[in-house]
Amino acid sequence: MGKRKMIKTDKQILSTFEISALLGVHPQTVSGWARKGWLPSARTPGGHRRIHIDDLMRFLEWRRETAKVRRRGKDAPKVILVVEDDTSLREQLASEIQEHFPDLQVLTAADGYEAGRKLSQSVPSLVLLDLMMPGINGFHVLRDMRADPRLKQCHTVVITGYYTRENGERALQAGADLVLTKPIGMAVICQLVRHFVVENRMAATLKVPLDNVAPFLET
Numbered sequence: 001m002g003k004r005k006m007i008k009t010d011k012q013i014l015s016t017f018e019i020s021a022l023l024g025v026h027p028q029t030v031s032g033w034a035r036k037g038w039l040p041s042a043r044t045p046g047g048h049r050r051i052h053i054d055d056l057m058r059f060l061e062w063r064r065e066t067a068k069v070r071r072r073g074k075d076a077p078k079v080i081l082v083v084e085d086d087t088s089l090r091e092q093l094a095s096e097i098q099e100h101f102p103d104l105q106v107l108t109a110a111d112g113y114e115a116g117r118k119l120s121q122s123v124p125s126l127v128l129l130d131l132m133m134p135g136i137n138g139f140h141v142l143r144d145m146r147a148d149p150r151l152k153q154c155h156t157v158v159i160t161g162y163y164t165r166e167n168g169e170r171a172l173q174a175g176a177d178l179v180l181t182k183p184i185g186m187a188v189i190c191q192l193v194r195h196f197v198v199e200n201r202m203a204a205t206l207k208v209p210l211d212n213v214a215p216f217l218e219t
Contacts, residue, residue, distance in 0.1 A: 009022060012052060014053060015050060016031050016048075019051060033059065039055065041055075066150065077104055077105045078103075078104050078105070079105045079122050079123065079125060080097060080104055080105070080106050080107070080124055080128070080197060081109060081115065081118055081119070082107070083108075083109045083112070083114075083127060083128065084108070084133075084159075085134065086130075087110070090110065091108075093128065094106045096186045096189065096190075097189065100193070101193055101194075101197075101198070110133075111133045111135050111136060112133055112136025112138065112140050112141045113135055113136050115127075116141065116144060123150050123154065124154055125154065125155065125196065125197045126154070126155045126157065126193065129142070129157065131160040132160065132162050138160075139174055142158075143175070155196040155197075156175060156176050157177060157178045157179075157192055158179045159180050159182060159184055160181060161181070163179075177196075177202075177203040178206065191206075
C-alpha cells in the first residue's frame with residue numbers, strides 16, 4: 001500500500017500519459033518500456049495502451065533492483081560465461097582465460113539449463129556458447145538472452161563443431177555476435193576476450209584466423 005501512495009493514484013488502469021505524468025517522464029518513454037516488453041500493457045479498440053497499476057508497480061520494483069545491481073557492479077569484476085558440455089574443453093577454456101585475465105571472473109555451465117541459471121544471477125560481458133548440448137541447446141539460450149533486457153549489452157560468441165549453414169544462420173538470427181568453428185586455439189579465445197571484454201569492442205572490428213571462421217559466413 002505504501003508503494004502505491006508513492007505514485008499518488010487510486011486508479012487501477014492507467015494510460016501512458018497518466019504514467020508519464022506520475023513518473024515525470026515523456027509519454028514516449030513509457031511507450032518504449034511497453035514495446036520492449038518491460039512493462040506489460042493492453043490495447044484499447046482505438047489502439048491506445050493501458051497498463052494495470054500492479055504491472056506498473058512490479059516494473060518500478062524491477063527498475064530499482066536493476067539499478068542496485070548496476071551500482072554494485074561498477075566495482076565488481078567483469079564476468080565471462082563458458083557454456084560447453086564437454087567437461088575437459090570447458091575446464092580448459094575456463095582455466096586458460098582465468099590465467100591470462102586474472103582480473104576477470106570466469107563462470108562455467110555444462111548445459112543450457114545451467115547457463116540459464118547462471119545468467120539469471122549475473123550479467124556477463126561475454127558468453128562463449130556451444131550449440132549442440134543435451135536438453136536446452138544453444139539456440140534456446142540465445143533466444144532467452146535476447147528476451148532479457150539485462151543482457152542487452154552482453155556479447156555472445158558461438159563456438160561449434162556443427163558448422164552447417166543452417167546452424168550458423170539460426171545462431172546469428174537468434175542473437176549471436178559471431179560464429180566460430182571447433183577446434184579453436186587458445187590464442188583466438190584470448191583475442192575474443194580482449195576484444196569483447198577488455199576493450200569492449202564490436203564484432204565488426206574483430207579479426208580472427210580464417211580457419212576458425214564458419215564456412216557459412218564466407219562471402
